[in-house]
Amino acid sequence: xxxxxxxTATSKEFVxxxxxxxxxxxxWKAFTEPERMKHWWGPKGFTVFASMMDLRPGGTYHYGMxxxxxxxxxxxxxxxxxxxxxxxxxxxxxxxxxGGTTRHPMHRSWPLEMLSTFTFEEQPGGxxxxxxxxxxxxxxxxxxKTFDAGHGSMQQGWTGTLDQLEAYLAKAT
Numbered sequence: 001x002x003x004x005x006x007x008t009a010t011s012k013e014f015v016x017x018x019x020x021x022x023x024x025x026x027x028w029k030a031f032t033e034p035e036r037m038k039h040w041w042g043p044k045g046f047t048v049f050a051s052m053m054d055l056r057p058g059g060t061y062h063y064g065m066x067x068x069x070x071x072x073x074x075x076x077x078x079x080x081x082x083x084x085x086x087x088x089x090x091x092x093x094x095x096x097x098x099g100g101t102t103r104h105p106m107h108r109s110w111p112l113e114m115l116s117t118f119t120f121e122e123q124p125g126g127x128x129x130x131x132x133x134x135x136x137x138x139x140x141x142x143x144x145k146t147f148d149a150g151h152g153s154m155q156q157g158w159t160g161t162l163d164q165l166e167a168y169l170a171k172a173t
Contacts, residue, residue: 032055032088060078
């Protein structure tokens with residue numbers, strides 16, 4: 001019996017970690033308080049202009065940001081699990097201003113939804129290790145291939161975002 005590749009194909013999970021010189025509770029707040037998110041969320045050069053959060057399973061984080069050229073972009077998280085201050089799981093997607101799910105504005109074959117798991121681990125000396133795990137959710141074979149091919153650009157984008165978080169934590173603590 002032949003297997004259906006679109007049902008059995010999987011992607012290699014994208015994982016990135018960083019240790020921050022800040023207590024876990026503070027790093028958690030940076031991710032769960034929308035006013036704090038405005039100061040650091042997104043790729044380098046982007047600025048957050050809208051940040052609304054309902055932090056509970058089934059709740060959302062809906063945000064708007066401007067690209068360096070002024071182009072607005074919207075995104076959202078739909079929370080599945082909140083285990084403060086150690087773990088959050090959510091579905092991440094691009095969105096429109098009203099919160100509807102949309103495709104990536106520059107990659108039509110990017111997965112429509114991403115399963116995101118963020119863990120916050122206490123480290124010696126009052127530090128926190130953040131680990132981000134990202135994988136396509138309910139994705140087609142083409143979307144999984146695009147995701148797998150994009151690990152290098154994801155590394156670059158997440159590194160810039162985490163650099164901004166690091167700078168924010170250094171100023172805010």
